[in-house]
Amino acid sequence: MSLEELRAKIDEIDYQILYLISQRFLISRKIAEIKNRLGLSIKDEAREAEVLRNWVESSRRLGVPEELARELVNSILYYSKRVQLTNSSPKRVTIVGYGGMGKALAKLLTLAEHKVVITGRNSAKAEEAARESGGVYMPQSEALEWGDYVILALPPEAIKGDYFSSLKTALRGKTVMDVLSVKGDNFDFLERVSVEESFRFVSTHPLFGPQSSPIGEEIVVIPSKTSGDISDVIAFWRSAGLSVVVSDPEKHDKAMAVVQVLSHFYLLALKEGYDKLARVLGVEKEVEVMRTVTFKDLMRVINRVISQEDVVMEIQNGNPYAFIARRVGIETISELFARLGENALHPQEGSRLVDPKREDKQ
DSSP: OOHHHHHHHHHHHHHHHHHHHHHHHHHHHHHHHHHHHOOSOOHHHHHHHHHHHHHHHHHHHHHHOHHHHHHHHHHHHHHHHHOOOOSSSEEEEEEEESHHHHHHHHHHHHHTTEEEEEESSSHHHHHHHHHHOOOOOOHHHHHHHOOOOEOOOOOOOHHHHHHHHHHGGGGTTEEEEEEEEEEEHHHHHHHHHHHHTOOOOEEEESOOOOOOOOOTTTEEEEOOOTTTOOHHHHHHHHHHOEEEEOHHHHHHHHIIIIIIHHHHHHHHHHHHHHHHHHHHTTTTHHHHHOHHHHHHHHHHHHHHHHHHHHHHHHHHHTTTHHHHHHHHHHHHHHHHHHHHTTTTTTBBBBOOOHHHHHHHOO
């Protein structure tokens, strides 16, 4: 068989692969209709794990590299969830703010066929964010009047400052949602203003970052005194492919003390520990080239946390249970240190490890 004939075979197989993927997506849409009727989430972790196992087992039988099979199925699963987005009731959504989360939500809601407008006090930044996310820019006064739902993608200092004071009267009769990682005083403030200004307040917290592919991820929804029935808000976020968790401010902040505060605390300490220990032992260069897979994975997570330092510090400073979380973290490390010390011999114990960086300063 000639080179041209073999290439023609490849082209035919490629078409068959794409055709089968298109058929898979058709079935995914039918599954979405059933899930929608039953009120089920797009994301089904047990089913995804089963599909992944099937792919891996089949790849071994067929002599296909397992790594390739994993990459292919993960991509197909993501786009299968994406084609399952169904929206029988599109909303007009005004996003106030043009940071990473505002743009991420604009992309997601536009993909789910909602009508999305981005606005803010800096019109140039808002226009740029709209272009990047597929939304539309509109001047603030017009945008607030236009939207059914208003999402405040703003930091706490903006919500509690003069800026929010200047726009809160325009929220009368609207459904207003924040996306803050810390509730506590922030929730109380917005709830109080919603009573004073006669808007409906439903607090939310997307449990994903701006860099994520959020379809299938979770969002926490917290009703307030002015929320009333929140079934429409739940349906709204589900239409964007998110799994909705309904909670209250106290339980939310306690859970985030575990999930965010303690995790970030350990990760920041781990990065500083890596750097310090490498200096103490004099192996900075060696650490750069002798990295295990686990170490590389951890560094990727650490760097992602560091890249969002402003949000991380907001959580560390704002979560009402942060001090308890950090104290438990330190106590746990101390207990583990003592336990490991009892079970191993440390001939170097008693000698003083020197941090060259600190010695130079002295």
